Amino acid sequence: xxxxxxxxxxxxxxxxxxxxxxxxxxxxxxxxxxxxxxxxxxxxxxxxxxxxxxxxxxxxxxxxxxxxxxxxxxxxxxxxxxxxxxxxxxxxxxxxxxxxxxxxxxxxxxxxxxxxxxxxxxxxxxxxxxxxxxxxxxxxxxxxxxxxxxxxxxxxxxxxxxxxxxxxxxxxxxxxxxxxxxxxxxxxxxxxxxxxxxxxxxxxxxxxxxxxxxxxxxxxxxxxxxxxxxxxxxxxxxxxxxxxxxxxxxxxxxxxxxxxxxxxxxxxxxxxxxxxxxxxxxxxxxxxxxxxxxxxxxxxxxxxxxxxxxxxxxxxxxxxxxxxxxxxxxxxxxxxxxxxxxxxxxxxxxxxxxxxxxxxxxxxxxxxxxxxxxxxxxxxxxxxxxxxxxxxxxxxxxxxxxxxxxxxxxxxxxxxxxxxxxxxxxxxxxxxxxxxxxxxxxxxxxxxxxxxxx
Amino acid sequence: xxxxxxxxxxxxxxxxxxxxxxxxxxxxxxxxxxxxxxxxxxxxxxxxxxxxxxxxxxxxxxxxxxxxxxxxxxxxxxxxxxxxxxxxxxxxxxxxxxxxxxxxxxxxxxxxxxxxxxxxxxxxxxxxxxxxxxxxxxxxxxxxxxxxxxxxxxxxxxxxxxxxxxxxxxxxxxxxxxxxxxxxxxxxxxxxxxxxxxxxxxxxxxxxxxxxxxxxxxxxxxxxxxxxxxxxxxxxxxxxxxxxxxxxxxxxxxxxxxxxxxxxxxxxxxxxxxxxxxxxxxxxxxxxxxxxxxxxxxxxxxxxxx
Numbered sequence: 001x002x003x004x005x006x007x008x009x010x011x012x013x014x015x016x017x018x019x020x021x022x023x024x025x026x027x028x029x030x031x032x033x034x035x036x037x038x039x040x041x042x043x044x045x046x047x048x049x050x051x052x053x054x055x056x057x058x059x060x061x062x063x064x065x066x067x068x069x070x071x072x073x074x075x076x077x078x079x080x081x082x083x084x085x086x087x088x089x090x091x092x093x094x095x096x097x098x099x100x101x102x103x104x105x106x107x108x109x110x111x112x113x114x115x116x117x118x119x120x121x122x123x124x125x126x127x128x129x130x131x132x133x134x135x136x137x138x139x140x141x142x143x144x145x146x147x148x149x150x151x152x153x154x155x156x157x158x159x160x161x162x163x164x165x166x167x168x169x170x171x172x173x174x175x176x177x178x179x180x181x182x183x184x185x186x187x188x189x190x191x192x193x194x195x196x197x198x199x200x201x202x203x204x205x206x207x208x209x210x211x212x213x214x215x216x217x218x219x220x221x222x223x224x225x226x227x228x229x230x231x232x233x234x235x236x237x238x239x240x241x242x243x244x245x246x247x248x249x250x251x252x253x254x255x256x257x258x259x260x261x262x263x264x265x266x267x268x269x270x271x272x273x274x275x276x277x278x279x280x281x282x283x284x285x286x287x288x289x290x291x292x293x294x295x296x297x298x299x300x301x302x303x304x305x306x307x308x309x310x311x312x313x314x315x316x317x318x319x320x321x322x323x324x325x326x327x328x329x330x331x332x333x334x335x336x337x338x339x340x341x342x343x344x345x346x347x348x349x350x351x352x353x354x355x356x357x358x359x360x361x362x363x364x365x366x367x368x369x370x371x372x373x374x375x376x377x378x379x380x381x382x383x384x385x386x387x388x389x390x391x392x393x394x395x396x397x398x399x400x401x402x403x404x405x406x407x408x409x410x411x412x413x414x415x416x417x418x419x420x421x422x423x424x425x426x427x428x429x430x431x432x433x434x435x436x437x438x439x440x441x442x443x444x445x446x447x448x449x450x451x452x453x454x
Numbered sequence: 455x456x457x458x459x460x461x462x463x464x465x466x467x468x469x470x471x472x473x474x475x476x477x478x479x480x481x482x483x484x485x486x487x488x489x490x491x492x493x494x495x496x497x498x499x500x501x502x503x504x505x506x507x508x509x510x511x512x513x514x515x516x517x518x519x520x521x522x523x524x525x526x527x528x529x530x531x532x533x534x535x536x537x538x539x540x541x542x543x544x545x546x547x548x549x550x551x552x553x554x555x556x557x558x559x560x561x562x563x564x565x566x567x568x569x570x571x572x573x574x575x576x577x578x579x580x581x582x583x584x585x586x587x588x589x590x591x592x593x594x595x596x597x598x599x600x601x602x603x604x605x606x607x608x609x610x611x612x613x614x615x616x617x618x619x620x621x622x623x624x625x626x627x628x629x630x631x632x633x634x635x636x637x638x639x640x641x642x643x644x645x646x647x648x649x650x651x652x653x654x655x656x657x658x659x660x661x662x663x664x665x666x667x668x669x670x671x672x673x674x675x676x677x678x679x680x681x682x683x684x685x686x687x688x689x690x691x692x693x694x695x696x697x698x699x700x701x702x703x704x705x706x707x708x709x710x711x712x713x714x715x716x717x718x719x720x721x722x723x724x725x726x727x728x729x730x731x732x733x734x735x736x737x738x739x740x741x742x743x744x745x746x747x748x749x750x751x752x753x754x755x756x757x758x759x760x
Binding site: 050051053055056057058059061062064065167173226227229230231233234236237238240241242244245248251252371374375378379382407409410412413415416417418419420422423424427 | 485491504507508511548549552553556558559561562563564565566568569570571572573574576577579580581582583584585587692695696699703728730731733734736737738740741744745748750
């Protein structure tokens, strides 16, 4: 019972009743929700001050913290906390009034936007405009920027699209996705004859793509076959282990993968069909367009897949596996299919990456990246292709955007903070899938825990 | 491998296993009450190590005498436990509770925890430098006893004793106290538990703190055994997570067993296959066991949907 009451007291909209309830329960004065919120915001200010402090060092462990405590920045940050608190406490009536005043203007816009998004023509136009921007804008950007665009944004969008099949549609938690990326990269090195082990015949990188996809498909089935019977969390640790194993194999078998030295000189893509002769070179723009082509292809294929029988079966498995099985769905088969499709997308990305950079070593595929791709997918909106494109694009870009703003070593700290804040305030992602947006009831564990927030 | 070598690898294996067991308990406790993997638990461990490192660096004299050494170790234990507990408490407040109130889907918790983990370890790297640091010299790490010719050092003994005490204490806490009853009730059926008067929020928060106390102490002990660094949580965290799953996640005794097993496997893996394969063994064993027992060694059959 007390849990229920406590939840009520935390809701800002019911401030008046909260006071009454607090009075009834004889709350201590410092336990008032208002003061608690002040405390939370002050703590956030303190954290902000600590975060933005100087780089510390191992010789004087408290150097950075001491600097923060003595600086004026601390007081600025705490002041910001207080200002935020005042705005939050007094702003509610103001905000409500503003919303009421603006409602005649904003409501039709919101409704119109919602209707427009549902219209096919509007969606296609938006996609085409986006594509046109993606094709032409990089022409105006610097070479270094384009480099980032290819090596990070493009590649990671492709990876996120693949992972979206596994996690967004089939609902399988895969923490070892980048292992397949590595397999793709090493396939490229193998089939172009740059590994210590020589292939029977050498292939053009273009032809390696299907071969690598097939390899990843098989690897996905081999890994998934025995493990997909496991439940969600178990699958997570097993895939994580798979990644660790692939990583260590790549690092330690000198005779197979050249170990931690890596592989040099993987050739660029080239086309040699009669009159059409073209070689991709180090120029990132060419690779950007190639990647864009692959992404568009992947989006078209995956869209068809999403609305096919297979896609609907995945949705059924994701929402309730037991019910799906009871209706005669061969769940293992379909889960395996999702796993393998995701893996082969990742493999294709690996080939492009290896060819573009020309050099790979195990450090290109750390476990961290598997986790990052997962974060991109969920940040953008699981199961929604536009969301995944946007989320992966933004987040993969973020570390480079932050490069000049904050200390380079701190970038992942800010990214972590962004992820937490985003999950608290917009857990469904930037552009959620329509199925999820319609307010589908999520399988909550208990009505008491979720409270009346739903 | 000669019998002599066997004992030489057994002792560190058991010590490491005990450490993994203590960390794994943190994962499994949280899983029990929330059905969630607390991905940021490795950072609780790391901050426990740093907390004790900071305090001990400023306290330790150049050549501590025996009573001072004992005192310092006690201080280290207490400080690391407090740091771990405080971190876990804050983590629950910031990265879990707001999501719980909204009834967010499970994956959202996972990402929030991953974000918190990124944040914490990079923050620690920023504040305390990014080089690994040894714990200050608290005592001469002599050999205190020999088991079948294998030498046991003070640190190893300390590690074993602390881990054992914590495990026994936790087992008593979960099985004998009111809070323990709340934890078990919540693990079985949260809705009924709250109808029976269990304050879910409070029990969840305290479960995090208990896991954090254990994780923090483990961080200190790990630091004594090796070094403290901002990435020190990563490998032990993943291995302990694997250990929790191996034993049957949600099952406390299973986590202890799994931790011990993986510590031994890791230790014996080094002479058998080489140092570079150290971290693979845990996962190979995990996959092997899960194939035959999909719910882990001591795990019950999958009754409730995960």
